[in-house]
Amino acid sequence: MNTGIALIDYKAGNLTSVKKALATIGATVFVPATPGELADAQGIIVPGVGHFGATRALDAEWTAAILERIGEGRPVLGICLGMQWLFEGSDEAPECPGLGLLAGRCYRLGRVRLKPDQTIKIPHVGWNSLDLRREASIVDGVPHGAQVYFTHSYVAPVTDDTVAVTEHGEPFAAIVQHGQIAGVQFHPEKSGDVGLRILKNFLDLVR
Amino acid sequence: MLSKRIIACLDVRNGQVVKGVNFEGLRSAGDPAELARRYNVEGIDELVILDITATLEARRALADTISRVARELFIPLAVGGGIRTEDDAAAAVEAGADKVSLNTAALAAPSLITRIAERYGSQAVVVAIDAKKDGDRFAVYSRSGSTATSRDAVEWACEAESHGAGEILLTSIDRDGTRIGFDCAMTAAVSSAVSIPVIASGGAGGLDHFVDVFTTGRADAALAASIFHYAETSVRTLKEHLRQRGIPVRL
Numbered sequence: 318m319n320t321g322i323a324l325i326d327y328k329a330g331n332l333t334s335v336k337k338a339l340a341t342i343g344a345t346v347f348v349p350a351t352p353g354e355l356a357d358a359q360g361i362i363v364p365g366v367g368h369f370g371a372t373r374a375l376d377a378e379w380t381a382a383i384l385e386r387i388g389e390g391r392p393v394l395g396i397c398l399g400m401q402w403l404f405e406g407s408d409e410a411p412e413c414p415g416l417g418l419l420a421g422r423c424y425r426l427g428r429v430r431l432k433p434d435q436t437i438k439i440p441h442v443g444w445n446s447l448d449l450r451r452e453a454s455i456v457d458g459v460p461h462g463a464q465v466y467f468t469h470s471y472v473a474p475v476t477d478d479t480v481a482v483t484e485h486g487e488p489f490a491a492i493v494q495h496g497q498i499a500g501v502q503f504h505p506e507k508s509g510d511v512g513l514r515i516l517k518n519f520l521d522l523v524r
Numbered sequence: 525m526l527s528k529r530i531i532a533c534l535d536v537r538n539g540q541v542v543k544g545v546n547f548e549g550l551r552s553a554g555d556p557a558e559l560a561r562r563y564n565v566e567g568i569d570e571l572v573i574l575d576i577t578a579t580l581e582a583r584r585a586l587a588d589t590i591s592r593v594a595r596e597l598f599i600p601l602a603v604g605g606g607i608r609t610e611d612d613a614a615a616a617v618e619a620g621a622d623k624v625s626l627n628t629a630a631l632a633a634p635s636l637i638t639r640i641a642e643r644y645g646s647q648a649v650v651v652a653i654d655a656k657k658d659g660d661r662f663a664v665y666s667r668s669g670s671t672a673t674s675r676d677a678v679e680w681a682c683e684a685e686s687h688g689a690g691e692i693l694l695t696s697i698d699r700d701g702t703r704i705g706f707d708c709a710m711t712a713a714v715s716s717a718v719s720i721p722v723i724a725s726g727g728a729g730g731l732d733h734f735v736d737v738f739t740t741g742r743a744d745a746a747l748a749a750s751i752f753h754y755a756e757t758s759v760r761t762l763k764e765h766l767r768q769r770g771i772p773v774r775l
Binding site for chain 2: 329330331333334337338341366367368438439440441442443444445446464466468469484485506507508509510512513
């Protein structure tokens with residue numbers, strides 16, 4: 318029996334850093350090989366970087382198992398691409414539906430020209446600040462303006478589920494939470510103490 | 525607003541951090557994990573480990589050094605030096621690297637950029653370009669700056685981007701270790717030509733060199749080694765200076 322937090326490996330990037338960060342804050346983590354192994358997961362983390370099309374690997378069986386756990390009230394955290402998958406879909410791979418747990422569709426950051434010759438670079442890579450819009454357990458103890466590490470080209474829209482907004486030429490959802498469902502566009506496992514704090518907040522949601 | 529990143533580079537040889545001038549004359553600067561820890565406390569945004577003799581001696585970047593550094597740091601870590609194949613990249617990633625930096629092997633076979641980007645995502649692929657001013661162009665060198673190629677840095681950066689590179693690490697061979705300032709003209713030329721971030725490297729000596737490279741040089745990030753290693757300039761002092769000059773940084 319596997320208990321603890323299930324880290325979903327769908328071959329979208331490497332899990333080493335996420336595992337290391339979770340171990341540091343005392344989480345018990347396992348990587349289920351089959352959807353059946355999710356049965357006793359206390360919480361689920363969907364990590365991932367890269368193309369939205371990679372979520373294709375999360376087939377009907379995986380999706381059903383994940384939705385079943387969420388239906389039972391087990392918390393889920395989406396990281397980067399994993400967060401985008403919680404939405405209805407993405408322009409990056411229109412043929413791939415998202416999980417549809419959060420309303421809205423992901424889209425590409427625009428290229429906004431600020432001054433002549435100065436363009437906002439895409440992908441958005443680096444440390445940027447969190448503009449906290451409302452209280453939520455996932456940002457407990459996170460100071461307004463705290464900086465976290467991003468690397469992505471597509472973003473989720475700002476909706477009622479948005480907890481924190483970040484700007485890169487335009488505002489987008491950096492942190493979302495809807496009850497037991499949470500997501501972060503940045504990489505908490507690469508965001509120093511602030512990132513570890515957010516992962517710990519998720520752990521508290523699981524416990 | 526997106527911060528300008530300050531990146532510390534650890535040039536590693538035989539498990540020790542070393543630093544030379546113009547790519548030669550190396551002297552020891554300490555243990556990589558120890559330096560990494562200090563930089564992290566001071567607020568470094570990212571670390572690069574370059575196994576500087578790897579290409580010449582056909583050695584792979586030391587997995588051991590990577591994992592020792594990655595174990596306790598929760599900031600991005602890039603690894604370069606001797607990454608020739610997908611397997612080399614996989615070894616670095618498994619040891620804890622978030623990004624791999626390709627140089628000589630990418631010049632020889634640009635498809636390597638694509639293959640690694642398809643496996644780990646473009647964000648995991650940095651293409652390192654070592655270049656030298658040559659008249660009105662910037663000549664690209666391979667094999668740790670020892671071998672001239674026929675390429676121009678601006679053209680090669682654009683090509684690397686089209687192959688799937690997520691970032692460009694641009695080093696001025698002329699400025700490396702000299703502390704006379706970054707090559708802002710070269711950095712601006714490359715940064716204006718690509719849409720991916722450009723990390724400027726080579727020549728950092730004083731605080732205002734960073735101001736220059738982030739303004740006239742249009743760099744998205746700046747990398748330095750010597751000025752941090754010997755504790756002449758702390759990362760925090762540098763960032764405070766940049767903030768006072770209106771440059772966004774993470775403090």
